[in-house]
Amino acid sequence: MPTLLLVRHGRSTANTAGILAGWTPGVDLDDTGRAQAAALADRLAPVPLVQAVSSPLERCRQSLEPLLAARPGLAGPALDERLGECHYGEWTGRPLAELAKEPLWRTVQDHAAAAVFPGGESLRELSHRTVGAVREWNEKIAAEHGEDAVWIACSHGDVIKAVVADALGLHLDHFQRINIDPCSVTAIRYTARRPFVLRMGDTGDLASLAPRPAGHGGGSAPSGDAVVGGSTGAA
Template sequence: MPTLILVRHGRSTANADGVLAGWSPGIALDDTGRAQATALAARLAGLPLAAVVSSPLQRCQETVRPLLDTRPELPRHTDDRVGECHYGDWTGRKLSELADEPLWGTVQRHPSAAVFPGEEGESLRAMQARAVDAVRDWNDRIEAEHGPDAMYLVCSHGDIIKSLAADALGMHLDLFQRISTDPCSVTVIRYTPHRPFLLRLGDTGDLTGLIPPPRPQAEEGQEDGDGRGGDGGPAAVRTAAAEDDAVVGGSTGTS
């Protein structure tokens, strides 16, 4: 199944001001965020992305813009399901003020019980469920269109990415606050039929280690090393048996 490159949007004006932006319109990247987005495009330059999926919110759309400007051939999609959590009446308020709310302690220590106030408030459970559903749907679509070794990017938000990482790790949602993802950081999950593998978490550095190795050339009349004929991708150097198995005793450095 495909490899998912999760990108948190670059630093926004709300991040800089300590405001919970939620779905507030007009929240743009600040100067630092724009520089981060430009650098992100260069960091991703060597990765054979099949598509870009983004939250509809402005800060995410601005984050993927430099990447799409340099790689206009990439299909671009927008999916509300990877949009920010609906924080209800908390939207637009200062985080320093929210820390005094009784619900804040629940969000920090028992997030699976947290439901944000107001008619548009969402539970963190519902947020995680829609994000996981979105990723599973996109995995199927990307695999159908580009093959099982494809790699695609989703630009989203901190709580969404943390909840997806927790799901990949088999962690209860109540533990997801232990995960941290900085603005414009990259989290990478490779999905397989048996389990996901978390390859990177909140990475803000070099991504060249994710570039797929060249696929071994099969001799005429022989199948490739994974038991399949034809061209392949990131998993080409692994055998079919190893594809779903964790390395025992450490990594070989090739996956």
């Protein structure tokens, strides 16, 4: 199955203000976020990409603009609401410092699988829709571009954490152990047997994410099997 590069949007005006933006319209990247998006295009230069997908929210679409400008042949961005931000309901637009005093905050931190945002969705629903979207896109891209294809999706922190938790086999209650910074890249290679988390919240060099030549990987492990003793690396 293909490799997915999950990118969290660059820093937004809501991030800077300490506001839970949710689906609030008109939340843009701030100056730092725009610089992060420009740097992302350079970081990904060595990696061939066949498809770009995005949350429909402005901050995600803006984060992909420099990459798409540098690659006029790259398909997308296809907008997929299933990769959109969590529907936080009545929490939307409120300061995080204020929300931290709510009883629900502790549930979100310690028992995420039980968290339901008033007037919004539960974190279980978030996980179900986002993981389902990723798996559907994987099948589509594999059919159109082959098993070694690499695609990119720009989304949001809680969305990416939910997808990573699923890939790692973590109970949703533990997804707060995962940290995803603005404009970081999380890479997951899916196989018929299991997903492999290659990078998580990476803000550095990404050249080693380019597909390797057939037969490379140091070993004789079948596709989908882990290399006993550890991978030989990217060289």
